[in-house]
Amino acid sequence: MTERSQSIRIGVVIRRQPGATRWARWVWRAVAVLPGAADADWVEMRRDGEAIEYHAATVPLELHRAETEAYRVALSNEPPVVYAILRPDEDEDSDRELSVHLVTASPFEAQDYQDSGEEIVEPLPMPPALVAWISRFVEQHHVDEEFKKRKRRGLDEGPREDGRGDPRIRGVSDIYRSPAGQKARRLH
Numbered sequence: 001m002t003e004r005s006q007s008i009r010i011g012v013v014i015r016r017q018p019g020a021t022r023w024a025r026w027v028w029r030a031v032a033v034l035p036g037a038a039d040a041d042w043v044e045m046r047r048d049g050e051a052i053e054y055h056a057a058t059v060p061l062e063l064h065r066a067e068t069e070a071y072r073v074a075l076s077n078e079p080p081v082v083y084a085i086l087r088p089d090e091d092e093d094s095d096r097e098l099s100v101h102l103v104t105a106s107p108f109e110a111q112d113y114q115d116s117g118e119e120i121v122e123p124l125p126m127p128p129a130l131v132a133w134i135s136r137f138v139e140q141h142h143v144d145e146e147f148k149k150r151k152r153r154g155l156d157e158g159p160r161e162d163g164r165g166d167p168r169i170r171g172v173s174d175i176y177r178s179p180a181g182q183k184a185r186r187l188h
Contacts, residue, residue: 004064004065005062005063005064005065006062006063006137007060007061007062007063008035008036008060008061008130008133009035009036009037009038009058009059009060009061010033010034010035010037010058010059010060010061010082010103010130011033011034011035011037011038011040011055011057011058012030012032012033012034012055012056012057012058012059012084012100012103012124013030013031013032013033013034013045013053013054013055013056014028014029014030014031014053014054014056014086014098014100015028015029015030015031015051015052015053015054016028016051016052016053016054017029017050017051018050018051026097028096028097028098029122030056030084030086030100030122030124031053031124032124032125033082033084033103033124033126033127033130034055034058034127035127035129035130035133036129037055037058038058039058040055040056040057040058041056041057042054042055042056042057042096043055056096056098056099056100057099057100059100059101059102059103060103061082061103061104061105061130063105063134063137065141067106067108067109068137068138068141068142068143069142070105070106070107070108070109071105071106071134071137071138072138072142073107073108074105074106074107074126074134075131075134075135075138077107077123079125079126080125080126080131080134081107081123081124081125081126082103082104082105082123082124082126082130083103083104083105083106083107083109083110083113083121083122083123083124084100084102084103084121084122084124085100085101085102085103085104085110085113085119085120085121086098086099086100086101086119086120086121086122087099087101087118087119087120098120101119105126105134110123
């Protein structure tokens with residue numbers, strides 16, 4: 001039996017470009033992943049005019065045996081993708097606007113982060129070596145589960161009083177009268 005989970009270190013490349021408006025000085029985007037990368041902390045990789053690409057961080061990409069169905073979905077995309085989860089950088093002294101939180105191969109986990117609205121989720125194309133590694137993991141661990149339809153159980157509604165309305169109403173002539181209406185009639 002193989003391990004329940006496997007991990008590989010993934011570097012995340014973030015590009016900083018000049019903003020298109022006066023309100024956004026810079027635009028920050030994750031643009032690539034580097035499988036097997038060494039540790040890095042915002043190492044400048046390339047400069048093209050004002051656009052700069054940084055190896056922002058290296059984080060583990062963990063695969064778990066129970067999530068192989070999600071990895072199959074990620075591999076079925078054209079091109080196959082992993083997701084970088086980015087958070088606003090909380091360091092006020094830094095000129096960087098983002099920090100790398102994690103990288104995941106599960107589109108379901110990425111959707112959970114996207115639903116929160118606090119993180120930025122960037123789909124990034126998988127390099128061929130990463131596609132091969134994830135595919136091998138899925139082949140080793142994926143087990144198709146037979147669909148089982150749930151059966152409905154009868155709902156127990158408790159004791160019933162058919163034909164009777166609100167028990168707070170004394171009269172039986174109109175069961176749809178409200179209790180407040182009863183008090184108003186008694187006052188007259």
